[in-house]
Amino acid sequence: MKRVKSALVLVSLALFLFSGCYGKFQLTKELYQWNGSLGGRAANSAVMWIMMIVPVYAAVGAVDFFIFNTIEFWTGSNPITMGEFEHQETIVVKDTETYKIAASQNRMDISLLSGPRTGQTVSLVYNAAEESWYAQDKTGSIKVAEVREDNVLEIFNPDGSSFVYNTETGAIGCMAK
Structure with a gap:
């Protein structure tokens, strides 16, 4: 189980490392469109300033970049833009291994x-109530990432330590077990 979880977390982390693609940033666009639909220019501007100070835009942008654009990179489709019953698959070949990724x-x-x-x-499964991503296999599940209330995206390593990204300051670091 430990070896499988380690492999799953490493695959998850590898997906995050390949998030350098330029994606749709659909979640960020939807937040921006919602902000623009609130009323007049003054109301839209006031809400935008509040969301910049509270760093709602930074948090949403980080989640879009690290999670959704990574999924879009590998599958060609962003889960934010997918409907409830939509499904997309792609095949990835790496050396002697062939993977099927279904989003x-x-x-x-x-x-x-x-x-x-x-x-x-x-399986990487998003739990909306916890704002967390879990890796699941036949032996169980393990949390691999979560969006915390303190403006931090935390990605968990197999050894219990974690990699953090502060969406407010842009600081990146590691946390001990």
Whole structure:
């Protein structure tokens, strides 16, 4: 179980590392459009200033960048833009291993189709109530990322330590177990 969880977390972290693509930033766009629909220019401006000071825009932008654009990079579709019953799959080949990545709203399933661990599957599932992402396999689930109230996106490592990104200051760091 520990080895599987370590592998799952490493795959999850690798997905975050490949988030350098330029995506739609759909969540950020939807927040901006909502802000623009509140009323007149003064109301829109006041709400924008509040959301900049409280760093709502920074938090939403970080989640868009680290989570949703990564999923969009691998699957070609952003789960924010996906409807409840939409589903998209893509095949990724890396060296001797072939993976199937299936994305739907708030979920991404990664299955190994060929290679030494053929048949192994992991799912990344978003829990909206907790604002957290979980890696799940047949042995259980483990939290791999969460958006905290203190403007921090925290990504968990297999050893219990975590990588954090402060959406307010832009600071990046590691936290001990």
